[in-house]
Amino acid sequence: MHEADFGVAGETAIVTGASQGIGRSIAETLAAGGANVGICSREMDRVGPVADEINDSDVDGEALAVECNVREREQVEAFVEEVVEEFGGLDIMVNNAGGEFVAPFEDISPNGFDSILDLNVMGTVHGMQVAGEHMREDGGGKIVNVASVNGQHPAPNESHYSTAKAGIIQLTETVATEWNDDGIRINCVAPGLIQTPGVAETLGIDSEDMPPRDQVDRRIGYGEDIADVVQFLVSPAAAFMTGETVTVKGVPRPGNSMQHDLGLQ
Ligand SMILES: CCCCC/C=C/C(=O)SCCNC(=O)CCNC(=O)[C@H](O)C(C)(C)COP(=O)(O)OP(=O)(O)OC[C@H]1O[C@@H](n2cnc3c(N)ncnc32)[C@H](O)[C@@H]1OP(=O)(O)O
Numbered sequence: 001m002h003e004a005d006f007g008v009a010g011e012t013a014i015v016t017g018a019s020q021g022i023g024r025s026i027a028e029t030l031a032a033g034g035a036n037v038g039i040c041s042r043e044m045d046r047v048g049p050v051a052d053e054i055n056d057s058d059v060d061g062e063a064l065a066v067e068c069n070v071r072e073r074e075q076v077e078a079f080v081e082e083v084v085e086e087f088g089g090l091d092i093m094v095n096n097a098g099g100e101f102v103a104p105f106e107d108i109s110p111n112g113f114d115s116i117l118d119l120n121v122m123g124t125v126h127g128m129q130v131a132g133e134h135m136r137e138d139g140g141g142k143i144v145n146v147a148s149v150n151g152q153h154p155a156p157n158e159s160h161y162s163t164a165k166a167g168i169i170q171l172t173e174t175v176a177t178e179w180n181d182d183g184i185r186i187n188c189v190a191p192g193l194i195q196t197p198g199v200a201e202t203l204g205i206d207s208e209d210m211p212p213r214d215q216v217d218r219r220i221g222y223g224e225d226i227a228d229v230v231q232f233l234v235s236p237a238a239a240f241m242t243g244e245t246v247t248v249k250g251v252p253r254p255g256n257s258m259q260h261d262l263g264l265q
């Protein structure tokens, strides 16, 4: 009888942008599944407490926090090296750090457009290339990139971000074809609207009464909705998946969802 294996116990994972929001949920979920997690953000004061919380809890995985700006290649190299030394390898890389500001196309300066491409696309490129080098040496690994429904459907005032996230989807699909022979599976998750501190800050959306997770329609997402799919993608259960983008957005319906209000149907 076949039993599905969603396990990550004993693996080493890196999650970028894990001081809050989706990245934090992914790190906590993988650690609860028994993986050791290296986590980063731009400020140790913000990411350190997340590692402390994981290490003070009764989950099997351990956490190591490192200050790292994913836009800086040398910092990504140092971060990955520190995690590999601490935990003795690297099996899973989750390129989650990303962000945006909301503005009409005509109001975005060249530097503004570039900052969003640099953070989202180049941050992912750095993470993939640096992690990929270690994974190739070790005989393989799993990479998950965090894109967005914005990379799949048009929405007003998101031109820079949508361009960046569409690029991440193509990057995932293309490199998956190149690194297949190295035993590296690369997939992508495209979240719909997820309640995070970043969304509260950027879009002004802060849902106090979150409907339960088993409700698929008429709700904003939880970080855990994304984390669970990421764990599936890096688990043996997804062994036959690479170069895919999994959309996780519930059921947005015209007139009754915030995603509709944002033009993301
Ligand atoms: C259904 C799905 C929809 C959900 C979509 C949600 C998407 C998310 O990603 S949610 C998580 C979002 N969280 C964040 O984005 C965090 C908040 N944002 C930021 O921290 C920053 O904006 C940044 C990290 C995205 C960019 O940082 P940085 O490169 O340091 O930016 P600078 O402040 O140095 O500015 C560079 C450049 O950009 C111009 N600019 C900044 N904000 C705006 C704006 N609101 N409108 C227009 N232009 C902006 C800024 O003026 C600079 O350009 P120059 O003036 O030409 O130098």
Ligand SMILES: NC(=O)C1=CN([C@@H]2O[C@H](COP(=O)(O)OP(=O)(O)OC[C@H]3O[C@@H](n4cnc5c(N)ncnc54)[C@H](OP(=O)(O)O)[C@@H]3O)[C@@H](O)[C@H]2O)C=CC1
Residues within 6 Å of the ligand: 016, 017, 018, 019, 020, 021, 022, 023, 040, 041, 042, 043, 046, 047, 068, 069, 070, 071, 096, 097, 098, 099, 100, 119, 123, 146, 147, 148, 149, 190, 191, 192, 193, 194, 195, 196, 197, 198, 199
């Ligand atoms: N929330 C949503 O609705 C959606 C989010 N996404 C994507 O999911 C990912 C996470 O989003 P969300 O959790 O909402 O975002 P948040 O803004 O809540 O969190 C972003 C995280 O990334 C870190 N971060 C930001 N810039 C950098 C950087 N240059 N280097 C390292 N870390 C960085 C932040 O830490 P610190 O500030 O401490 O550096 C923080 O931990 C992003 O890629 C986003 O685009 C996609 C679709 C929808």
